[in-house]
Amino acid sequence: MTQATPRRGRRPGAPDTRAAILAAARELFAAQGYAGTSVRSIGAAAGVDGSLVHHYFGTKDDLFLAALELPVDPREMLADVVALGPDGAGERMLRVFLAVWDDPELRLPLLGLARNMLEPSGHRLLTEGFLPAILQPIGVALGVDRPEVRMPLLATQVVGLILMRYLLEVDPIASMPAEDVVAVFAPTIQRYLTGPLP
Amino acid sequence: MTQATPRRGRRPGAPDTRAAILAAARELFAAQGYAGTSVRSIGAAAGVDGSLVHHYFGTKDDLFLAALELPVDPREMLADVVALGPDGAGERMLRVFLAVWDDPELRLPLLGLARNMLEPSGHRLLTEGFLPAILQPIGVALGVDRPEVRMPLLATQVVGLILMRYLLEVDPIASMPAEDVVAVFAPTIQRYLTGPLP
DNA sequence: AGCACAATTCAACACATGGTGAATAACGCG
DNA sequence: CGCGTTATTCACCATGTGTTGAATTGTGCT
Incomplete structure (x- = not known):
């Protein structure tokens, strides 16, 4: 043979x-x-x-x-979040984030990005990419006051949620239906967007 | 020579x-x-x-x-958080977390722990150590309903805050005075403890 | 048919890593 | 002083890493 x-x-x-x-x-x-x-x-x-x-x-x-490399521009997906102004923007933003992370085509690149958040390369991608290039412009476009404070506040909740739900996959966060996630976290995010600041 | x-x-x-x-x-x-x-x-x-x-x-x-290895038992530090019941527990808990992370003796071990959160070893430490062994008992001792849901919710905000403030050191979160951190995040945490659930 | 080119594997290099074992120097105690 | 014990370094070993270069085979064009 x-x-x-x-x-x-x-x-x-x-x-x-x-x-x-x-x-x-x-x-x-x-x-x-x-x-x-x-x-x-x-x-x-x-x-x-x-x-x-x-x-x-x-x-x-x-x-x-x-x-x-993401196959789409994330700013484009967040366009209509900005369009309707700050009222209800927390919920709309959250929905976009969840939709993005549930898109199977986007999930792996995003996971790769997030999993390296704590290493220097990924650290830069977050602090020089996501925050100033995506989140900050949204805050400005929404017209909220002091976006340079409010958007990082918002980011703490979003990052923590992403981490527990998609990276660590901690239950019951990971298995929670998207609707429940929105119901629980949208008020928090909205408060960081338009609530009181110290 | x-x-x-x-x-x-x-x-x-x-x-x-x-x-x-x-x-x-x-x-x-x-x-x-x-x-x-x-x-x-x-x-x-x-x-x-x-x-x-x-x-x-x-x-x-x-x-x-x-x-x-931590030089103290973290549960011990959270004892008086539990003692006074769920009202205001969010703020008390947050204060303990901040105090712990600002203790120079505890900071390095905690950082080492947190920075490895995303690797399998640290992943287990979080999902088998911190959550069920520390956070979950607090929820039970506080007497809140459905602690197995509320404590992970709370964890998303705490983890995100810790991450941005102490690991990634993103401004203005990292440089914010502890009092302001409490003012901003205590309501969120309190809501996860005693607020509505879906 | 012949030939350039692309696709693919193999062998190897230089390097860093975690770990082992032997060698050696200083200390403490009798 | 002598001796065991401890602290410390050195020289390796096996392994895994990213990367390079050569070798080989198939495809497609002319």
Whole structure:
């Protein structure tokens, strides 16, 4: 019985190997974080050698950034949150966040992003990306007073909720229906948006 | 010029090397997390060889657990939170949390704990330690209804606040006076304790 | 048919890691 | 003084890492 499959060269089995590698990278980065995921393991999960990963995506850092890329602009999704003014904006915002995190196409990149929040790279993405580039403009567009205080306040609740619901998956937060999540947390967020400040 | 310092054997310079190693471990684990900290770097920070770290504390995991050990029982500090019943318990609890995190002796172990929240080991410490062993009993002792729902709700806000204030150090949350933190977040926490549930 | 090119694997390098074991120097106690 | 014990470093080992480069095979174009 001869070895039918060649040991080197092209193996035209997979339809699009590049996409498979990227998907595997998303999966593993989301599940185990950047440091906890090796290039070789990504290759293995995609059924190819680790070198091929490097061949397609360059360095591990490059691959990480590619895996984090969102297929849509998050600001666009929050456009109609802003449109209707600050009344009820807390609830609308919360609904968008939940919808985004429940979108299977967005979930893995977001998980990869969030799971690396505590490492320096992800730390920067949060403090230089999410907060000033997304949250802060929303506050300004809503016309609330002192958005530079209110939006970080709001962020504490949103980040904590995301963390417990999607990353740590702590019950009963993780298994709570979206409607209940909105019912519980919308008042809090609304209070940070329009309530009293010290 | 002869080499005065011996190259092997005892170097009685440091008064208590063991304590220095533990302190360095706390510092580095808190700043860079478990995976990001090497045994050798801990040794270097304490001015000794990496082997000595292993000699004193055993495996890296053992050292990590030793570095996380709190010098007091956190339940004890929360005793008088429970004593006065659920009215105003949100504010009292928040004050205890802030006091604990502002205690320089407790801060490093807590940071080390929190920074590893997202890795499997720290994940277990949160979901099997903090939540059921500390928060849940408080809810029960306070006599609130459905503590298994209310305490995780409360945890989302506490965790998010801790994260932004002490780990990510996002302004203005990080630089806010404790009194203002209480003023802003106590109503939220109180609402999760005694407010309406869906 | 022939040839460039893309896809893929293998072998290897340089490096960092956690851990082990032996060697050596100083201390404390008799 | 002598001796055991402790503190400490050094030299390795096995392993896993990211990355590189060469080798090989298939595809598609002319």
